[in-house]
Amino acid sequence: MRHRLGTLGQHAALFTALSVAFIGAVIGAVPANAQSTEVQPSDRSFMVSLRQANSWLVPVSKEAPTRTTNAGISNAGRDIFEAHSRLDVDLLKSAIDLGIVLPNDVSSEHQALINEMAERTGDNHDRAYATIVRQAQGGLLVMATQTRATTQNTSIRTLAHQTLQMLIRTMTVLENTGLVDPSALELVTAKAQVNAVRVIGQNIEPSDRELLVLLTQHSLWQKPVSRESSDRARDAKVRKVAGQLAAEHTQLVSAVTEAAGQIGVDLPVEPTTEQKSWANAISSSSGEELDRMYANLSRAANGSLIIQVAQARATTKSVPARIAAQTGLTLVLKHMLLLEGTGLVQANSLQMTDVPAAAQTKSNNSPPPQPDDSSTSIGFLTGIAVLVVAGAGTLWLVRAIGHHGEHRR
The missing domain is CATH 1.20.1260.10 (Ferritin, core subunit, four-helix bundle)
Known part of the structure; x- marks a missing residue:
């Protein structure tokens, strides 16, 4: 049975699910890098x-x-x-x-x-x-x-x-x-x-095309928002991490662009609507709120993306797509570690939720919707x-x- 990436529409829905429910400091929430002994x-x-x-x-x-x-x-x-x-x-x-x-x-x-x-x-x-x-x-x-x-x-x-x-x-x-x-x-x-x-032909698999599109869209919102956060974040650690992420997305863009040219894939020039809303939410915030938003939204998005990139890395028969997936997997894994190292990533940013975009809010006074573990368990x-x-x-x-x-x- 061949495991492939889902359709772009399904990916967009998944990214929507990683909504700004992760935004803001939640009173009593557990930081992702805090010691946890619970074993699921x-x-x-x-x-x-x-x-x-x-x-x-x-x-x-x-x-x-x-x-x-x-x-x-x-x-x-x-x-x-x-x-x-x-x-x-x-x-x-x-x-x-x-x-x-x-x-x-x-x-x-x-x-x-x-x-x-x-x-x-x-x-x-x-x-x-x-x-x-x-x-x-x-x-x-x-x-x-x-x-x-x-x-x-x-x-x-x-x-x-x-x-x-x-x-x-x-x-x-x-x-x-x-x-x-x-x-x-x-x-x-x-x-x-x-x-x-056997010599693998140059036919483009839909999963290879979707991989390159997903990686491109991820960089299209992460690179500029990281560059902005490196200038505007209050926490020095967040500024440093954001600056590193912005610089390393250039490497990812280069790898994806090269692969796309070799196998004939047209890449998008804009991020998704959901990704634009995340970038706008971060841009419209400041101070500690910006720090928390950037760390949690970025970590949630990276966590979702890396699962799909790993499946592509394990299954693609296209050498150019494999090289791009390898680069993406290495960098996204590194970026997750850096974001967690800020100490601002909350535990619920490690889970995928079914919270609709309409329920997103920037208010620090309203508790976020509780995550639904069903998709994670599946x-x-x-x-x-x-x-x-x-x-x-x-x-x-x-x-x-x-x-x-x-x-x-």
């Missing part, structure tokens, strides 16, 4: 899934250099082994601190996968390793992004952030081997075969289902690869 079921599921993935990625990657003569696979195996081993240490420490019990034993399915890979040699091994590991990491990327964007537990947020940074790098290392089959770019593989490394369950199904189907994928490898011989 979605947080626990993320940690369990990450532990299960590490349980087979670590041993399979450890053996990869000894089972190949391909320098790219050898380097990728060492890199992935070290990265997932370090991540597993931090994961177990966080679990102990939070009182979460994680599985210690490798599942029967994953043990069978480890055994299957141990029997492979040469090109048969290399293609199987590159394909199944890249597919597994794509599923982890989507789940980690969802957790990073919405969790209110600071320990788990740090773990998800670390996971994303690692995956952004190691996925690229695998892709650069040239042995990752396009089937690995589908988060759930129903029919997967590896015949050879997003988490979708990510979890993707990873579980992908993991369960991995063994089948390897067997399919093996059968084709045997037929080729």
Whole structure:
């Protein structure tokens, strides 16, 4: 099943949902960077899934250099082994601190996968390793992004952030081997075969077009409002963060423009109506109100966008779109961390709500509408289902690869 970005209309509706309910200081609201020990079921599921993935990625990657003569696979195996081993240490420490019990034993399915890979040699091994590991990491990327964007537990947020940074790098290392089959770019593989490394054509996927449009519109409102906030914000920390965001959006615009030129996508020249309303709200405020508005609206918008960019990064078959998604994912992740570091981001800015635009208000005396967790929960369950199904189907994928490898011989 192919995961794609939704329609532009759906994206606009989602951005509308990230309304100015996040505006203003809310009396009694918890800052996003305040220590939180509450663990949601979605947080626990993320940690369990990450532990299960590490349980087979670590041993399979450890053996990869000894089972190949391909320098790219050898380097990728060492890199992935070290990265997932370090991540597993931090994961177990966080679990102990939070009182979460994680599985210690490798599942029967994953043990069978480890055994299957141990029997492979040469090109048969290399293609199987590159394909199944890249597919597994794509599923982890989507789940980690969802957790990073919405969790209110600071320990788990740090773990998800670390996971994303690692995956952004190691996925690229695998892709650069040239042995990752396009089937690995589908988060759930129903029919997967590896015949050879197929040349991906230049046909424009709707999801690639929408990715570039979304990133462009995000910069069209974030860059000028960040530049303005760097001049007008009262808090020196906010001014510094806003200035950095404004400067780095130039890098994002450049990457997106280059990709659009290569694959033939016309980019918008204006942000959406909702984004204009956010920019106007920030521009019409001043002092502490401006600081709070800028930090919370920007963090909410970044949190929504990064989930969609992560899905595009995991699934796109277009190299130019992948490069743009990689740049967007790296920068948006960094910007979320910087905004949270201002100390002004409220916990409800980490959630997606169903508050209509008409309900938005700048008044500090009126409490914001309570967030509806349903969309967030659905997003988490979708990510979890993707990873579980992908993991369960991995063994089948390897067997399919093996059968084709045997037929080729």
